[in-house]
Amino acid sequence: MENLIILGTGIAGCTAAVYAARANLKPLLISGPEDGGQLTLTTDVENFPGFPEGVKGPELVQLCKKQAERFGTVFMVDIVEHCVKKDNLFELKLVGGDLLQTKALIVATGASARWLGIPSEEKYKGRGVTTCATCDGAFFKDKEVVVIGGGDSAMEESTFLTKFASKVTIVHRKDSFRASKIMQERALKNPKIKVVWNSEIAEIIGDGKKVNGVKLKDTTNGAISDFKCDGVFLAIGHVPNTAFLKGIIDVDELGYIRADKNMHTNVEGLFAAGDVQDKRFRQAITAAGSGCMAAMEAEKYLAERGVH
Ligand SMILES: Cc1cc2nc3c(=O)[nH]c(=O)nc-3n(C[C@H](O)[C@H](O)[C@H](O)COP(=O)(O)OP(=O)(O)OC[C@H]3O[C@@H](n4cnc5c(N)ncnc54)[C@H](O)[C@@H]3O)c2cc1C
Known part of the structure; x- marks a missing residue:
């Protein structure tokens, strides 16, 4: 049984993990199909604060991962296939066959850009x-x-x-x-x-x-x-990675998770961060910011239930 599982090792998930790990929650961070997320697809990132000369996308996300690891985040390479909520717990079925349970869940699974496929x-x-x-x-x-x-x-x-x-x-x-x-x-x-x-x-x-x-x-x-x-x-669209949540969470007409301004979803204990709930900004800094917010809210949710 986990306190907190975070889905996605993009910048939103890794930032959430930094905050949750520093709050002593020992989060489990699951990579999904694209370890490091969209930033691994680019070269120079010139608009992330703190890097006046710019930083390579893969390096930025690796640094964030390392930071999360330093405070006790546990990493797992797998993909979530299905998610249900039972008796106030989330049950996750992974492609690799594992079945995990967690008291709180942060979904930071991003939105994949459509490519031409040539x-x-x-x-x-x-x-x-x-x-x-x-x-x-x-x-x-x-x-x-x-x-x-x-x-x-x-x-x-x-x-x-x-x-x-x-x-x-x-x-x-x-x-x-x-x-x-x-x-x-x-x-x-x-x-x-x-x-x-x-x-x-x-x-x-x-x-x-x-x-x-x-x-x-x-x-x-x-x-x-x-x-x-x-x-x-x-510019042929994005597909939010929310299929595994079908039926349990409120999404908009394009499949993006509807989260409120504090990253809460319609499901208690389930928080969303990053591009999976944001079709407007889609930037590394906004994804990281919402990851921080989701982790702080998850921490509060767990504390109210006696998990410190
Ligand atoms: C080519 C390109 C260049 C970019 N350049 C910049 C830039 O210069 N500056 C900037 O600010 N932004 C840039 N962006 C945008 C930025 O990369 C995204 O806004 C940011 O990566 C979103 O982070 P995220 O963590 O929300 O999602 P993502 O980075 O998409 O990460 C999603 C994570 O979820 C995981 N996942 C998906 N499905 C599952 C599942 N079923 N189970 C478990 N895990 C799952 C994936 O494996 C991945 O690890 C760029 C994007 C692209 C594509």
């Missing part, structure tokens, strides 16, 4: 191909970039990228956007933004180190053409 994308991830304009836009000053997508986030990211890039081209596989009218108008009236309709990315090309173009496939006739660019921003 081999060249894998090769250039973090070398010009990214899913986060807020995070990586500044690396494309005076460069030409493409944005893939047709929803509100594609419009928002394109508009944001015009602060840095000399040219932003939205590539969309249909002949109209599904984004709201106001977001479309804002993007389309920006002189730096152009649109290539009825096209999808067939391949990302580069010199082996970084992107220098894409091959576009016309969705109406299959014709392939080359398009020069320095960066590819995917």
Whole structure:
């Protein structure tokens, strides 16, 4: 029986573990399928406070893990498959076969960006191909970039990228956007933004180190053409990792956990932190901040039940 299990070794889960471990709760931190979370997918992080020269994403999350370990966090490599609440305890079934029980639970399982799923994308991830304009836009000053997508986030990211890039081209596989009218108008009236309709990315090309173009496939006739660019921003959505909580927790229409401003969910003793409950900010610092809040609230919840 555990006092507190934390799901996810991204920056939210690791920060929650630092706080919970320092409160002597000996939390158990379960890695999930992507140890270290989304920060392991990027290179330079220049906007996390305390690193004036920037820090590599994987290094940042490793440091946080080490900090959690120092205060007594126990780590486990496995994935939660199913979760139920029985008699005020959470019962977790793991893919590896274990069945764990805990008095309190923090879910920090993140939201995975959708990728195109083509081999060249894998090769250039973090070398010009990214899913986060807020995070990586500044690396494309005076460069030409493409944005893939047709929803509100594609419009928002394109508009944001015009602060840095000399040219932003939205590539969309249909002949109209599904984004709201106001977001479309804002993007389309920006002189730096152009649109290539009825096209999808067939391949990302580069010199082996970084992107220098894409091959576009016309969705109406299959014709392939080359398009020069320095960066590819995917804005085709995120999937919050909440499937294992189905039926027990309140989620919004996109599957994000509905947490209140103190990281409480509709289930007593179950707290949420990081991108799994945040479709708006999706930043390392906000994920870490909510991890801290979830751990402090979990500590209070356990103390009220005699666990110190
Ligand atoms: C390419 C890229 C670049 C970025 N650059 C920056 C940047 O420069 N600055 C910045 O502030 N932010 C950046 N971000 C955003 C930042 O990485 C995220 O906001 C942050 O990592 C969210 O942290 P998290 O802990 O909530 O979730 P995640 O990092 O997504 O971690 C989720 C964790 O949950 C685990 N998990 C999932 N399912 C299960 C399960 N069923 N059971 C157990 N565990 C599970 C995963 O294995 C993982 O360990 C970037 C993101 C990307 C993709």
